[in-house]
Amino acid sequence: MVKVGVVGYGTIGQRLADGVALQKDMELIGIADVAPTLPVLALKEKGMPYNFYLALSENKEKLEKFGIPISGNLEDLIKKCDIILDATNAGIGAKNKKLYEKYGKKAIFQGGEKTEIADVFFHGYANFEKGLGKQFLKLTSCNTTGLIRTVDALDREIGIDNVIITIVRRVADPGDYHRGLTNALKVDKVPNHQAVDLMLVMPHVKATGTLVHTPVTHGHFITVAAKPKKTVTKEAVVEIFKKHPRIRVVKIEDGFLGNASIFKFGRDLGHPRGDLYEVFTWEETITVFDDRIIYSIHIPQESVTIPETIDGIRAAMKMQLDRLEAVSLTNKYLNIKNINY
Incomplete structure (x- = not known):
């Protein structure tokens, strides 16, 4: 023990x-x-x-x-x-x-x-x-943890050459006051640290991306454009994500409209503090566009x-x-x- x-x-x-x-x-x-x-x-x-x-x-x-x-x-x-x-x-x-x-x-x-x-x-x-x-x-970090879950899942199945990520970052945890009361977006320089950190853990994958701080508290939102090493369909990507225990595939049409819906879902499940260990991706955001896999994920930053x-x-x-x-x-x-x- x-x-x-x-x-x-x-x-x-x-x-x-x-x-x-x-x-x-x-x-x-x-x-x-x-x-x-x-x-x-x-x-x-x-x-x-x-x-x-x-x-x-x-x-x-x-x-x-x-x-x-x-x-x-x-x-x-x-x-x-x-x-x-x-x-x-x-x-x-x-x-x-x-x-x-x-x-x-x-x-x-x-x-x-x-x-x-x-x-x-x-x-x-x-x-x-x-x-x-x-x-x-x-x-x-919380963002990098969830991001790597998805990139690693794809990389092990089909190989990933590089990723471009856009992060809409919650400004503070629920209950925090140190950020003050704000009505603004704040932009970080490229590349964001999540892209740099991904390359430290997965050095064979090139990454870059932008980050925008936004005055919300219930989770981060990430959009990923990943370049696979071989041709893949949307359906195959969905199945790869569904097989991963720490990734949940949900649908907008089922009521998962955004970060607040997912936070409420955790509370409705009766989880302590409303915590969710998984990252969530919306099936409607998963697509294959030219040579890129595009998808969006929600990061429950307090528990991921x-x-x-x-x-x-x-x-x-x-x-x-x-x-x-x-x-x-x-x-x-x-x-x-x-x-x-």
Whole structure:
């Protein structure tokens, strides 16, 4: 049983803790954070199902004020674990890495950290083997994670030469205020980091693309123009996507009108927080135009990286050596059912 700790109990950390707790071959030792944040207070109201470790000792009185039991400090958690999932704010993980090295522990960092923090820039489906036995892995960002799922699925079946991507990026997570109130679009320079990151994980595929920040919170929207290495039909592309457990093919005509429809669908399913682990593609957006495969995908940014992070545990700890065996177990325990409409 692999012992796992989660450091940083925010948007991603909450979901990582829940995801690890569902794995039958892993044990969640506890979570660490610095203060009685709203997620920590919610954890208290739920009966403290996870042991809490305080990463900032001067805040002890603040935790005690709310009656939150403290199981120890950050180093206490690290010493008890085989591997740490670091979901802290960008830059904090690099500081924490020194502690992980001090105790000889493995760690997986989220997409906000710089790529050089880790031995491998990791994706469960695209380069699982490169993560085997490594001490430090870094996940791709939410957009890049979902993008690579689709490009990798096509590449393994028909081969992909290059991709051109356009990203309409949500400006903040639901509940975040740090972006302010805005009524504007903001354009990034070409190429966007998702295209660059895709090439780091899949160096045999050329990629470029644009990114536009938009003042919404429920998911990113990506359009991909992929150049295949052999002729393919729309029907074949649809079937490739339908076979992938972490890609769901839906239809506009069935009521999946956009990001809000998909977010509501997750809540209607009764998923905690309305989370969805899959990326969604609309069948009506999939087409073959001249020498390009065109399709659009929805990225549920709060939860999409959770399966690949758990894949990373399996790779780093060498729990499974085979890529498909590893991702299948992650999918099974997360109850990813491979349902399409």
